[in-house]
Amino acid sequence: MSEDIEIDLDDLKRRMDGAMTALRQEFASLRTGRASASMVEPITVEAYGTQTPINQVGTVNVPEPRMVTINVWDKSLVNKVEKAIRESGLGINPQMNGTIIMLPIPELNEERRKELTKVAGQYAEQARVAVRNVRRDGMEQLKKAKAQGMSEDEHKLWHDEIQELTDSHIKTIDDALETKQSEIMQV
Structure with missing residues (x-):
């Protein structure tokens, strides 16, 4: 050559x-019936005047196989995070518990x-x-x-x-x- x-x-x-x-x-973001922290990675929240990934406004955990929890650090963002999850198209109904948002993963x-x-x-x-x-x-x-x-x-x-x-x-x-x-x- x-x-x-x-x-x-x-x-x-x-x-x-x-x-x-x-x-x-x-x-990784596709739901398969098992909980995964990567499910919420593509979701962004309007925080402090800019679109911010969920994992930068709270701690994402998977405490059990069918549950994802998000512990939102700033109390004023909890409702925005919940709204972003509802509008994300994941088909998950978030449940609020103070600053913790629980995402129960239903059977598909x-x-x-x-x-x-x-x-x-x-x-x-x-x-x-x-x-x-x-x-x-x-x-x-x-x-x-x-x-x-x-x-x-x-x-x-x-x-x-x-x-x-x-x-x-x-x-x-x-x-x-x-x-x-x-x-x-x-x-």
Whole structure:
């Protein structure tokens, strides 16, 4: 391979890994019938004039398998936190006990499980699109390099490397989706 024309595979891999990380975070926020502190991570509260993540206005705990508690530090924010949880789309009815907000996690019914598997599928598709966009950027770099005099053999080699990287990330996304969907459907 020529030294002057180089495709940054490490950058492409890092960006594809970023899509995977985002997907894992989105999957963690999906409710599977078991309590998890990560369920409330995406929720933000209007606090002190700015949108603030819940874990920065209180302590999030999981005292038992079907319960998440949030101990809000500032008493004036308790109602705002409760309202944010209600409007988050989690489908959980918060219960107040002073500055502690309890989130009892109900059993998921069949309909809700199917809904959640669809949501997981949408998250996975977003991750696939992100990976394909990175692949497209890599192919653009390759096209420019070919215009600068990259040989046909070298072009084919880089093309195969980028495609292999893309395929492995798409397979990882599909595997993660399958695992998450089976976890959601498990009764």
